[in-house]
Amino acid sequence: QANILPFYLGLLAWLCVFCVHAEDPYRNFNWVITYGQISPLGTPQRGILINGQFPGPTIECETNDNVVVNVVNKNGVKQRKTSWQDGVLGTNCPIPAGGQWTYHMQVKDQIGTFSYFASLGMHRAVGAFGGFNIQARPVIFVPYLKPVAEFTVLISDWWKSDHKTLRQRLDNGKALPKPDGLLINGSPRATSFTGQAGQRYLFRVSNVALTTSINFRIQGHTMTLVEVEGAHTLHESYESLDLHVGQSVSVLVTLHSPAKAYYIVASTRFTKPVLTATGLLHYAGSTAKPSLPLPVAPTYQVHWSMKQARTIRWNLTANAARPNPQGSFHYGTIPITRTVVFANSKATIGGKLRYAVNKVSHVNPPTPLKLADYFNIPGVFKLNSIKPTPPAGPAVLSPSVMGFTLHDFVEIVFQNNENSIQSWHLDGYDFWSFWGRTMEFDTEEKMGPRDNQQTRMKAVYPKSWSAILVSMDNKGMWNLRSANWPRQYLGQQLYARVWNDEKSLFTEYDIPQNALRCGKAK
Secondary structure, eight states, X not given: OOOOXXXXXXXXXXXXXXXXXXXXXXXXXXXXXXXXXXXXXXXXXXXXEEXXXXXXXXXXXXXXXXXXXXXXXXXXXXXXXXXXXXXXXXXXXXBOTTOEEEEEEEOTTOOEEEEEEEOSTTGGGGXXXXXXXXXXXXXXXXXXXXXXXXXXXXXXXXXXXXXXXXXXXXXXXXXXXXXXXXXXXXXXXXXXXXXXXXXXXXEEEEEOOSSOOEEEEETTOOEEEEEETTEEEEEEEESEEEEOTTOEEEEEEEOXXXXXXXXXXXXXXXXXXXXXXXXXXXXXXXXXXXXXXOOOOOSSOHHHHHHHHHTOBBOSSSBSSSSSBGGGSOGGGSOOOEEXXXXXXXEEETTEEEEEETTEEEXXXXXXXXXXXXXXXXXXXXXXXXXXXXXXXXXXXXXXEXXXXXXXXXXXXXXXXXSSOEEEEETTOOEEEEEOSSSOOOHHHHHOSSOBXXXXXXXXXXXXXXXXXXXXXXXXXXXXXXXXXXXXXXXXEEEEEEEOSOOOTTTOOOOOTXXXXXXXXX
C-alpha cells in the first residue's frame, strides 16, 4: 500500500508549453509519485520518490520535442502562452492524492540545463526533484567542442526532518534551522563519474537547494562555462563557481591531469559553519584514490561572488536553439515602457514570521488566481494589490497581483535592504540582468555593455540592488518569487498578470481539457 499525498510538479526548466505538434518527436514519461524511506545523511527518513528514485529521473529531450509527463500521484521552464501548466498554487490545483494529471509541453526553440521539483508546501525538502536537459537539434551549430559524454549534477542542502515538520515550523512563524548537510545527486559522499583521460565532458550543474548558495569545483581541473539557463556564454575558465539557489550552468571539463580519482566538491557560501559534500571523478583504468586536501574555495566573501558574477557574459555571436545569433536581439535599443521597484523585507504579522514584497506578504487563496481570472470569479484577488514602488507602513497579508500590458518592455529593479543574498525567478520569461551595489539607481550603469547575460534567475547581493529587462510577451498569470523556498512559502512572491483584451490562440492557449478545478472554480 503506497502512501499518498497531494502533489504539484513545478518545472523550473525554461519550457515552452504548446499544444503538442505532430511533426515533432514525442518524449513520453510516466511518473509514479510515492513516499519511501531514504537515508541521504545516514538517518532514515521519509522521502518523496519518482518511480522509486531519489533524486528523480532526468528528463532528456531535444529542442522542439513534445514532452508528455503523466504524473500518477500515489503519494523556472518557460511555459509559452499557457500559464495553465505552470505548476504553482496561483495557476493550478494540486494533483489530489490517488489522482493523476498529464503535462503536455513543447520545448519550442529552447536549449539548456534546467531542473524540476515538487512545488507544493515543503515537498521539495525531501525529494521529488531532478534534472531537465534540452539538447540542440543536430542541424544547429553548438558554439563549443562536442563532449564525449554529459553528466547531470544536482547540488542541494538537506534536512533530516520530515517535510511536514519543516512546514509546521514555518506555519508557526519560525524560521527554518540551518541545513544538516549538503548532497551531490542525493548523497554527501557516494556520487561518482568516470571518464577517459584526454577526453572532454559536459557537466550540467543545478543548485536545487531550498536556501543555500553553493560553490562547485573539481579538484585538479578547470571548468569552462558555456551555457547558463538556456543561453550560451562567452567561454571563461573557473577554478570554482558560485551557484545561487535555483541557478543552472553547463561547464566543459577536459580530463588532462594524471590518471587517478579527483574530488568533486560542493560547499556552502555565506554560512557558518561551512557544510561540504564530495563526489569523485574517476579516470577510467586507474585505481588510484583521490588525495587530500580538498580544493579550497571562498566561504563568506560576498564581494568575490559578485565579481565572479560580473564575468559571465552573453555570447552575442553564438546561436542558441535557433540559427540566428543571440545578439541579434538588441535589447539595449528597446524603449523601456515601465519601471517597477520591488523591495523584499522580513516582517512580523500576527506575531508570526513572514516575508513580503513592497509590504505585501502573498497568501494563496483556495481558488487559483488563473482560474479566478479566467472564469471571472469575484472576491479571489484584487488586481494591483501590490504597489509599483516600495510603500511606507507595515506589511499586510493578501494575494499579491500586479497587472502588466502584453508586449510592454519592463525594467524591474530588485531592492535588497537585508543582509542576506536574494535569488529571484520569474516563471514564463527570460530576461537580461544588470548589477548595482548601492541603493542609488543609475540608468547608464544598469544598461552597461550590450552583452549582459540572458538568464532565468537573478541573484541580488546584500544591501544592493539588481535590475532586469524583460519583454512582457507571454500572456498569462506568472509567478515572480524568491527562489529561497521558505521565503517564498512565507510570502515573498507575487503574480504578474500579463494581459490584453484580445482573445487569440496566437497570444494564449485555451484552458486545457484536463485542467483540475478547485475552490470556487469547482
